[in-house]
Amino acid sequence: MLKLRNALQHRLLEATTQAFPLADVVVDFPLSPATKPEFGDFQANGAMGLAKVLGRPPRRIAQAVVDQLHVDDLCHPPQVAGPGFINFTVRAEVLAAEVEARLDQPRLGVPTAQPQQRVVVDFSSPNIAKEMHVGHLRSTVIGDCIARLLSFLGHRVVRLNHLGDWGTQFGMLIAHLKHMAPRSLSGEERVELGDLVAFYRQAKERFDEDEAFQEQSRREVVNLQAGEPESLRAWQLLCQQSRKAFQAIYDRLDVHLVERGESFYNQALPGVVEDLEQARLLVVDDGARCVFLEGMTAKDGQPLPLIVQKRDGGYNYATTDLAAIRQRLASPDAGGEGAERVVYVTDAGQSNHFAAVFQVAQRAGWVPKGCRLQHVPFGLVQGADGKKLKTRSGATVRLQDLLDEAVDRARRDLVERMAQEQRQNEEDFIAHVAETVGIAAVKYADLSQNRTTNYQFNFDRMLSLQGNTAPYLLYAYVRIQGIARQGGSLVAAAPGAICLQAPQELNLARQLLNFDEVILEMEQDLLPNRLCSYLFGLSQTFNRFYDQLPVLKAPEPSRATRLALCRLSARTMNLGLALLGIKTLDRM
RNA sequence: GGGCAUGUAGCUCAGUUGGAUAGAGCGUCAGAUUCCGGUUCUGAAAGCCGAGGGUUCGAAUCCUUCCAUGCCCGCCA
Known part of the structure; x- marks a missing residue:
């Protein structure tokens, strides 16, 4: 419209x-x-x-x-x-003409953005040697959705995974690896670390108990930073192991990222501090080098510092984030990314941190005119009790387990329903539907809520076949495909064949034509739930239409009109869900 | 103490630059089936929009004070 x-x-x-x-x-x-x-x-x-x-x-x-x-x-x-x-x-004729025009538009009426920008979306960002857990779910799902939206709008999007692959904890891990599997480092032995979390725990335990091990760990940090080959190899081994585990989850979620871990910026850290020094922003306080922030105060009302170099000479995450900003905004000739916009999808708890880092980048003169740094925050994932989601034993919920359970439940539902309907299906079909529905449910539940608020995670609710859920939307889509299978051609409509008469037809047409407005609205504030509630409303309107009007058995010109509406509904659902990172099914 | 969020129906949540009688879903209650997949559809009950004050033609929305909850606050990310 x-x-x-x-x-x-x-x-x-x-x-x-x-x-x-x-x-x-x-x-x-x-x-x-x-x-x-x-x-x-x-x-x-x-x-x-x-x-x-x-x-x-x-x-x-x-x-x-x-x-x-x-x-x-x-x-x-x-x-x-x-x-x-x-x-x-x-007027109905005008709506009909719009529907007809849109039937063959690949973008369903959505214009491309002007100007088209180079955008970096920074999301997901798990830590090496730790497992992905619920904490990474929202960043991954929301970040992916935003990246999909911005690319659809025509921006050149780079999706960066700012992996936690560097820092003091690696000393401990490397030292432990050298004890556990010394031959793996020389390449004589292939090592499977298996459960990296357990490995991490062992290393941590040992670190806490064994003083000699602590000393060795500290030495390994120095070795690593100095580029000592054996320590580097150990580090690479750990990274590779984690990467495999991460990739399995990304494949499952159909999320694609370019790995650009913290280590990438390692070489640039001294230069960042130098730049800040040059810009006369740097102050040495209590031995640490920092930049005092404007408009932000600490507990005692004193100006708040952003520490960029610790008393011991080491750098911290603020330095890395600054280096990343500088590199992303720098022009390609200067080895930069040439981004005009950088979007950070992280939890709301980091708002202060990003406000600080953005301010320093701004004052250091690294943000060219017209470029934009944007923190896109989201709330916590909570359990049914309203507290941070944990397992029954109180441990963090592993993302893999969470996805497995969603898929398991989807599968049980499907099998039960098939028994009720006395339907027979191949194992391949069952596995595919369960996987698609389970993953879709998890993603949709997350995206359909306004991201700024905390979000209550609930398997029963997200997998329910009724209400604002992925299964409900997928079912509406499946119904349309059912019509296609029964002999209704969704391929094309004869020109001028659309004649909107029944209120259900007009309602559906109006809803369909609103797609472009919704996408632009979503672009404005990067709130995926806007698109979700649109798609839910569209599904409801479609189900009403489907329930109350025959399609295949309708006389002309109703039949052609309704088939055209079905076709546009299917295309709109398909594109809308694709922007959310959710795949459709023809049968379920 | 400071900062940032949040507070809307029994529950989970929407609510667009301030717009008309406050919106869904779940749950509850009452209905619909000669139909392309009933995983559907129709209807009803349910609200002091945390509280007070202000701004104006008009406020859930903007300002202000207070209350409650969550998160963050110097060398972890």
């Missing part, structure tokens, strides 16, 4: 200037989508605002504007309602 809205907005402004040719009044008369279906398709609320300026009753103003409006080709006569709203209802 974007095109229609723009056209109407244009005419509305013309009518307003005709009605009130006052040079000194800036006439702003915005047209927005109607807040309720009974108000039509669009509404204009400008009359109330102008009432004071013009010193006339708002309804009279609205009527004066309507009198100058020429929109007969697009709408029914606009209605003045309430205190002075103007309501517009688009």
Whole structure:
């Protein structure tokens, strides 16, 4: 409806200037989508605002504007309602023409962004030698969705996995590896570390108990940073092992990332501190080198420092994040990424940190004009008790276990339903459906909630076949495919064949045509739940349509019209879900 | 103590630049089936939008004070 809205907005402004040719009044008369279906398709609320300026009753103003409006080709006569709203209802023939035009548009009416930018989306970011857990779920799912959206809009998107692959804890791990599997380092023996979490735990235990081991661990950190070959090899071995585990999960989630761990910026860290020194931002405080932040205070009301080099000379995460910003925003000739926008998808707890780091980057002059650094925060994943999600024994929930359970449950549901319906299906089918539904349910549950709030994780709810869930949406899609299987061609409609008559047809057409508005809205604030609630509403409208009107058995021209609506519904669902990172099924 | 969030129906949550009578889903209760997959559809009950004050034609939305909850606050990320 974007095109229609723009056209109407244009005419509305013309009518307003005709009605009130006052040079000194800036006439702003915005047209927005109607807040309720009974108000039509669009509404204009400008009359109330102008009432004071013009010193006339708002309804009279609205009527004066309507009198100058020429929109007969697009709408029914606009209605003045309430205190002075103007309501517009688009003509059925116009809707039909829009539906027909959209049937063959690959982008379903969504324009590409102008200008197209180079965007870095930084998300997921697990730590080497630790397992991915619920904490990584939201970043991975939301980040992937945002990256998909921005690429769809035509931006050149680089999806970076800022892996925790460097730092003091590696000394401990390397030292432990050297004890456990010394021959693996020389390549004489292939080592399978197996459960890296257990390995990490062992190393940590030993570190806490054994003083000699502590000393050795510290030496390994120094060795690693100095590039000592054997320590480096141990480090690589650990990274490789983790990478395999991560990749298995990314494959399952259909999430693609470019690995760009913290170690990538290691060489740049001294330069970052030098730059800050050059920019006269650096202050030595209590032996640490830091930048004092503007507008941020610590507990005692003193200015808050961002430490970039510790007392012992080591660097910390703030330094790495600064190095990353500098590299991402630098031009490609300077070895940079040339990004015009960098989006960080991390939990809301890091808001302060990013505000600090962005401020320092800004003051250091690393952010070129027109470039934008953006933290996209999200809330915690909580259990049914409203507290941070844990297993029954109190441990962190492994992401792999969480996905397994979702798929298991989806499978049990499916098998039970098949028994009830006396349906026979191949094992391949069952496995594929269970996997798709399970993963979709987990993703959708996360995305369908406003990301800024904490989110209560609940298997029963997300896998339910009713309500705002992935299975409900997938089922609506499956129904359309069912029509196709029964002989309804969703391939094409004859030109001019669409004739919208029944209210269910008109409702569905309107909903379908709103897709473009929703995508642009989602782009504005990067809230995937906007798209989710749209797709849920579309599924509901479709189910009503499907329930109340026959498609295949309908006489012409209804049959062709309804098939066209089915086709556009399927395409819209498919594209919408794809932007969420969710795959559709033809049968389930 | 400071900062950032959050507070809307029994539960889980939407609510667009301030717009019309406050919106879903689940649950509850009452209905629908000659139909392309009933995993559906129709309807009902359910609200002091945390509390007070302010801004204006108009506030869940903006400002302010307070209350409650969560997260963060110097060398971990």
